[in-house]
Amino acid sequence: MNAGGERDGSSVPDDVWEQFLRDSVEGVADAPKEPSARARVVADRLRDAPAGTEGWRTYTPPRPRRGKGWYVVGLLAAAGLLVVALDPWQLIGSSDDEGRQQPPLAQEAERPTQAPPVEPARQPTLDEPFKGSPAARWADGTAGITVPAARATGWMSTAQVEKALRQTRDFLAASSLDPAVLGGERPTKAIALINPHQRDVKDYLAAAFRAPSEENDPLLLFSRFETSRTRLVGDVVKTRGRITYREGERGALQVSTDVTYVYPVARAAAAGGGDEIVRTIVRREVVLNWDDPSKIITEPGTFSLVSYKVDMTNGGCDNHTGYFAPQFGTDRSGTGTTDGATVDPYDRSTPIAGGTGTADGGCSTATRS
DSSP: OOTTOOBTTBOOOHHHHHHHHHHHHHOOTTOOOOOOHHHHHHHHHHHHSOTTOOOTTOOOOOOOOHHHHHHHHHHHHHHHHHHHHHOTTOOTTOOGGGTOOOOOOOOOOSOOSSOOOOOOOOOOOSSOTTTTSGGGGSEEGGGGEEOOOOOOBTTBOHHHHHHHHHHHHHHHHHHHTOHHHHTTOOOHHHHTTBOTTOHHHHHHHHHHHHSOOSSSOGGGTOOOBOTTTEEESSSOOEEEEEEEEEEOGGGOEEEEEEEEEEEEEEEOGGGTOOSOOEEEEEEEEEEEEEOOTTTSOOOTTOBEEEEEEEEEESSOTTOOSSSBOOOOGGGGGGGOOSSOOEEOTTOOSSOOOSOTTOBTTTTOEESOO
8 A cells, every 4th residue: 555545556536445444344225236147137037028928927717718618509409409309299398386377389280190198187177178188289269370481382372372261260169169059059150161062061050959869960060058057168169180281072172170179167156156277178179171162063262171080088978969068977987988999189190090971979978188
């Protein structure tokens, strides 16, 4: 060290040098500190990393995979199709006891291949007269009768066929659904649609309402109840059936109808009244011709009857009074048959047996009502 205070050739004054030595030992509050080796490594890594790179302690949840979601939807759809295939009558998960109104069945487009499934045993009531019956899901009145699209057939144009089909349905309504006729009145509107020049039919109609018999039974074509004995429950008649057509003889439009009608009834007040509900079930197959007036003697707006058949349940065994005679209570045991035959009144998978103008089946026992 030199006498002039220089340190290793420097010219720093002694007081400055002493302050420096004190600061080096005690430290300065705001003096920058040298980062540790680990901090320098992390800083270098962050400086050199590309923009948008996640930090080593950061976390972003992964995005949901769409493929898996569609897979679940596909499974649910497949399960739905399986239920439809195994349950075409839509009975799985349905319960009248839960008070849920089940949707009506689609209209009958063609003859079914089997009878509807048997419903759980439930007693009908005044509020639910179709309870426990397949008819609970049938449509009301003419809504249950399928009418096909019209096309020119035989001597008729498309518009004429459409009108004839509509009038055919009107005949079914006037003969089997009209409240006045159901109450026993003469089916005037329905008869007005029948060709008055058909001598055999004219004789049948005259005898049927004057002196009903097995041969001349108005119930072959018309539904009637004796109001002093039976009353209809509610104002709804359930129906299921269809109308079809083709070209018949001499270019006629031949229309075939096959309809089942379900009538809920109870005893009339004069017959003791009560809340017991039974059902009279009637199926009719009626074939008729809308004839070419240039070839057949007819009247405008009328048709000729070709054939008519009826099959009835709880309408009265060997009854030829001209009215349905449903039985109640213990009397229902008398509706059996002498030959042991049974019939399912809701089975529409086969045609009605028997010939024209006969009530086939007689006193066969119904498997359900």
